[in-house]
Structures are given as C-alpha cells and as structure tokens.
Amino acid sequence: MKITAIETHVCHARMRNWVFVKVLTDQDGLWGWGEATLEWHTRAVVGAIEDISPLLIGEDPTRVEHLWQIMYRQQFWHPPGFVRGTAISGIDLALWDILGKIHNVPCHKLWGGPVRDFVRLYSHLGGGKMEDFYQTDPSDAKRFGELAASSVADGYTAFKSMAVPETMSLEGLKPIKYAEACVRAMREAVGDGIDIMVDCHARPSPAMGLQFAKALEPYGLYFFEEPCWSESIDGIADVQRAVTTPIATGERLVSLHQFRDLLEKRACSVIQPDIIHIGGLSEARRIAALAEAHRVSMAPHNPQGPVSTAASIEFGFATPSYIICESVHQDVPWRDDIVKDGFTVEKQGRIVRPGKLPGLGIEINEAEVKKHPFQQETILRTFYKDGSAGDW
Numbered sequence: 001m002k003i004t005a006i007e008t009h010v011c012h013a014r015m016r017n018w019v020f021v022k023v024l025t026d027q028d029g030l031w032g033w034g035e036a037t038l039e040w041h042t043r044a045v046v047g048a049i050e051d052i053s054p055l056l057i058g059e060d061p062t063r064v065e066h067l068w069q070i071m072y073r074q075q076f077w078h079p080p081g082f083v084r085g086t087a088i089s090g091i092d093l094a095l096w097d098i099l100g101k102i103h104n105v106p107c108h109k110l111w112g113g114p115v116r117d118f119v120r121l122y123s124h125l126g127g128g129k130m131e132d133f134y135q136t137d138p139s140d141a142k143r144f145g146e147l148a149a150s151s152v153a154d155g156y157t158a159f160k161s162m163a164v165p166e167t168m169s170l171e172g173l174k175p176i177k178y179a180e181a182c183v184r185a186m187r188e189a190v191g192d193g194i195d196i197m198v199d200c201h202a203r204p205s206p207a208m209g210l211q212f213a214k215a216l217e218p219y220g221l222y223f224f225e226e227p228c229w230s231e232s233i234d235g236i237a238d239v240q241r242a243v244t245t246p247i248a249t250g251e252r253l254v255s256l257h258q259f260r261d262l263l264e265k266r267a268c269s270v271i272q273p274d275i276i277h278i279g280g281l282s283e284a285r286r287i288a289a290l291a292e293a294h295r296v297s298m299a300p301h302n303p304q305g306p307v308s309t310a311a312s313i314e315f316g317f318a319t320p321s322y323i324i325c326e327s328v329h330q331d332v333p334w335r336d337d338i339v340k341d342g343f344t345v346e347k348q349g350r351i352v353r354p355g356k357l358p359g360l361g362i363e364i365n366e367a368e369v370k371k372h373p374f375q376q377e378t379i380l381r382t383f384y385k386d387g388s389a390g391d392w
C-alpha cells in the first residue's frame with residue numbers, strides 16, 4: 001500500500017479557516033482525514049503541507065511512527081515552529097485515521113482500548129464574542145453570571161470564561177476587583193457543583209498573573225489558564241507555587257521538548273497541548289506519557305474544526321490523564337453539514353460516548369466544504385491605553 005497524494009481542503013468558518021488534510025492511498029476508497037487549522041497562517045500551513053508531501057508520496061501509510069520521524073527529522077528544520085508543527089499534525093492525524101480504517105477499529109482501540117466510559121466536555125462562555133468582555137464595565141459581572149447559568153441549563157457541568165481583563169504589565173486594583181466580581185457572580189450563579197475555568201489568554205505579565213490568581217483563589221476554579229506568556233515558564237511556575245488553584249498552560253507550546261521543560265519545572269498542574277499543532281496524535285501520546293510520569297492532568301486545547309475534535313475525543317478515550325475536552329459547537333450553523341461524526345454527544349451532562357466507526361470516526365463532505373472557500377481571517381489587534389501594542 002502506498003500514499004498517492006496529500007490534499008488540503010480549506011473551509012472558512014467565521015473566525016478561522018479550517019484546513020482539512022486528506023491523505024489518499026492506492027487502494028480504492030481508502031483515505032484518511034486530518035486537520036491543520038492555524039489561524040492567520042492558513043496559506044503558510046497549506047504551503048508547508050505541499051513542501052512536506054514529497055517525503056511521503058509512495059510511502060506505506062501504515063508506518064505511522066516511521067513517517068512521523070521522517071517528517072520531523074528530514075528537510076533540516078525541526079519543529080518547534082507552529083507552521084511546520086501544524087502541517088505535520090494534520091498529516092499524522094490522517095495516517096492514524098487510515099490505520100484505524102484498515103483494522104476496522106476506532107483509533108482509541110489501536111492505543112490499548114478505552115480507559116473510560118465517556119469523555120466530559122466543557123463549554124466556553126465567550127461564544128466567539130469575547131471582545132465584548134474586555135470592556136471593564138461593572139455590569140459585566142451580572143452578564144457573566146447569566147451566561148454561566150445558561151451554560152449549566154444547556155447541560156454542561158464545566159465551562160470556561162474570559163473573566164480577566166486585558167492589563168498592562170503593571171496596573172492597580174481595578175482590574176483585579178473586576179475579575180473577582182465576575183468570578184464571584186459565576187460561582188454564585190452555579191453553586192459549588194459546577195467547574196469554572198478562567199482563561200487569561202497569556203495576556204498578563206507574571207506580576208499581574210500572580211495577583212489575579214491570588215484574588216480568584218477563594219472561588220475554587222477547576223483551573224486558571226495561561227496566567228502569563230508560556231515562554232516565561234519560570235513566571236508560570238511562580239504563580240503555581242503561590243496558589244492552590246491548578247494552573248493550566250501549553251496551547252502555545254509545540255513538541256515533546258517544550259512540554260518536557262514545562263513539566264520539569266513543575267510549572268503547572270494541567271497541560272493543554274493542541275493536538276493539531278504539537279505534532280499530531282503521535283506526539284500527543286508521547287507528551288501524555290511524560291505527563292503521566294509527573295502526575296499532571298491533560299486538557300487538550302481544541303477550539304478548531306470537527307476533525308480536531310474527533311482526534312481529541314479518540315485520544316481522550318485512550319489516555320488516563322485526559323480530564324476534559326474543550327468543545328465548540330456554535331461557531332458556524334452549518335458545522336454538521338461539513339462532517340459526519342461517529343461519536344454520540346449526550347445533552348445531559350454534555351458527555352461523549354465512544355463511536356464504532358473506524359479511525360477517527362469522521363467523514364468530511366467535500367462538496368459542502370467548497371461552499372465556504374478561504375477568506376482572510378479578521379485581523380484582531382489590541383493596543384493598551386497608551387497606544388502600545390498588547391497581546392490579542
């Protein structure tokens with residue numbers, strides 16, 4: 001069996017372009033689907049996949065690890081590097097999909113079978129309108145409380161929010177009080193039985209991240225995400241050592257080596273590798289083993305398209321340290337027209353039961369994808385009060 005072609009199918013889905021990767025073989029009807037979505041770098045990833053493809057054409061698609069090593073080691077430039085890491089990930093997912101289809105089992109059975117009965121999902125209160133939250137209007141607290149209650153009414157037992165406002169590298173009490181009011185409103189709205197997460201999007205400096213973490217500690221967050229830049233591992237570690245709240249980070253890290261550094265410094269309690277950036281499911285499994293050795297939980301980053309979600313869920317069924325899956329349903333109303341997936345989402349509790357379809361258990365409708373061709377992503381820019389550039 002040989003790989004005959006690697007195609008990319010770009011689908012514009014509101015704030016991002018989904019990049020679906022199709023690896024074709026010389027066997028009729030046998031192909032695999034992956035995803036290599038990388039916001040604001042769509043053309044670069046499509047080009048990177050085109051650059052990598054000559055390494056794989058003519059190769060046996062069932063040698064997944066061997067092909068991963070070829071993609072990683074050859075052509076001189078190793079990841080980290082998000083463009084190449086994402087390109088490798090998209091192809092790697094498609095190769096696992098092919099392997100599952102050949103053996104007629106879901107991918108999690110290739111990796112030792114299910115370690116749990118269901119995967120838990122969490123929602124995001126932002127719903128794609130996060131920019132509204134950056135105005136530090138005191139009435140926002142009430143709105144956070146209402147959104148939290150609505151998420152619980154929709155069946156979720158956990159949700160994430162953007163309750164920490166943008167701040168300069170050092171500010172006074174106002175943003176701290178604002179964040180605390182918003183989190184207090186959410187906790188009062190849903191009680192102690194619901195898990196609340198707060199994502200800082202790595203905007204604060206370590207000094208501000210530490211203040212936010214201290215102020216929110218009494219509210220029992222499930223985890224507090226990216227309190228500062230992930231390249232400042234020491235800064236994240238300082239925050240983790242100062243509070244009992246589990247600190248989460250990792251969505252902007254690529255490769256086993258960066259996670260090794262993070263874990264060795266005991267900088268966090270939850271790692272959030274993005275399966276379609278770090279090097280795919282092959283690298284995710286290695287990172288999971290490392291996390292297991294450090295007894296650190298995994299909550300993979302997953303805001304992209306449906307193949308990324310299917311891969312995350314398959315990975316979750318086979319990975320003991322996997323605690324929860326980020327879910328996005330409301331990005332585009334036609335999401336279900338693009339993909340047919342095999343797993344079952346139960347509204348009550350928003351949990352996912354394993355599917356029986358082989359591989360990643362999904363099929364992409366290429367005709368529907370063609371209805372949503374590439375569009376330049378909206379350029380999102382942030383400037384502080386004094387006109388200096390901030391982190392979006």
Ligand SMILES: [Mg+2]
Nearest residue numbers: 199201225251
């Ligand atoms: Mg995040």
